[in-house]
Amino acid sequence: MGKDKLKRFEENKSFRCLYQPEFEEVFRTDYKIKGLWHKEHFANQRDIVLELGCGRGEYTIALARKYPHKSFIGVDIKGARLWRGAKTATDEQMDNAAFVRCRIEFIESVFARDEVSEIWITFPDPQIKRDNKRLTSAGFLQRYRTFLKDGGVVHLKTDSPFLYNYTLELVKQNNLELLEANEDIYGSGRADELLSVKTRYESQFLSMGMKITYLSFCLRRDGALKEPVWDSEQFER
Numbered sequence: 219m220g221k222d223k224l225k226r227f228e229e230n231k232s233f234r235c236l237y238q239p240e241f242e243e244v245f246r247t248d249y250k251i252k253g254l255w256h257k258e259h260f261a262n263q264r265d266i267v268l269e270l271g272c273g274r275g276e277y278t279i280a281l282a283r284k285y286p287h288k289s290f291i292g293v294d295i296k297g298a299r300l301w302r303g304a305k306t307a308t309d310e311q312m313d314n315a316a317f318v319r320c321r322i323e324f325i326e327s328v329f330a331r332d333e334v335s336e337i338w339i340t341f342p343d344p345q346i347k348r349d350n351k352r353l354t355s356a357g358f359l360q361r362y363r364t365f366l367k368d369g370g371v372v373h374l375k376t377d378s379p380f381l382y383n384y385t386l387e388l389v390k391q392n393n394l395e396l397l398e399a400n401e402d403i404y405g406s407g408r409a410d411e412l413l414s415v416k417t418r419y420e421s422q423f424l425s426m427g428m429k430i431t432y433l434s435f436c437l438r439r440d441g442a443l444k445e446p447v448w449d450s451e452q453f454e455r
């Protein structure tokens with residue numbers, strides 16, 4: 219492992235805004251902060267918004283700066299990436315941004331029922347061959363329902379036509395309320411102050427001339443969720 223990475227891992231231990239549960243602390247058990255984010259971490263009752271697969275936490279940090287009346291938590295498994303977001307939040311003394319180093323597969327161990335108001339999923343790997351790893355699959359949405367407020371909004375930003383169309387079909391076939399679906403946020407002039415925040419991956423995809431898509435929907439708590447039946451082949455490339 220490189221020296222820089224080791225230094226970051228060491229520094230990560232000092233950040234109050236960064237939680238790094240051990241496997242045993244989230245595997246089939248509740249992590250110590252679950253249900254206590256408002257009271258013990260943020261010390262207020264403001265809405266909590268998650269960014270899943272946040273990488274360096276660009277969205278979490280940008281949203282936290284723009285919306286001081288809300289709290290933001292970025293989740294990712296990569297400690298060296300999370301370091302960037304946690305360091306910025308610490309250096310700028312931001313009291314409304316936090317990070318969790320954890321596999322999203324264990325996210326139900328970290329957040330309690332109704333603890334979260336909104337979810338952003340920014341440029342996840344589309345996982346074309348493995349729908350059980352896809353962050354907008356029915357299985358993952360089922361996990362999110364355990365802590366997202368009933369009808370809470372899920373936002374997806376992606377460069378992947380496969381993931382965009384898959385998620386759109388899943389929303390439609392499960393009769394979820396679609397709020398917005400845009401196949402080219404920059405080309406259509408839709409990228410406002412909120413949507414034009416650019417993550418590391420987004421900047422790379424834009425420089426390659428790729429279109430950035432966005433969709434948002436409300437995730438209600440009741441009813442079964444099923445995988446969509448759709449013609450995926452035209453998007454598998």
Ligand SMILES: C[S@@+](CC[C@H](N)C(=O)[O-])C[C@H]1O[C@@H](n2cnc3c(N)ncnc32)[C@H](O)[C@@H]1O
Nearest residue numbers: 271272273294295296321322340341417418419
């Ligand atoms: C393609 S990167 C995008 C990072 C960032 N959102 C961006 O746009 O720059 C996907 C991120 O999701 C994280 N990730 C993927 N699957 C995950 C999982 N199951 N649990 C936690 N993090 C995951 C990866 O570590 C990686 O940082």
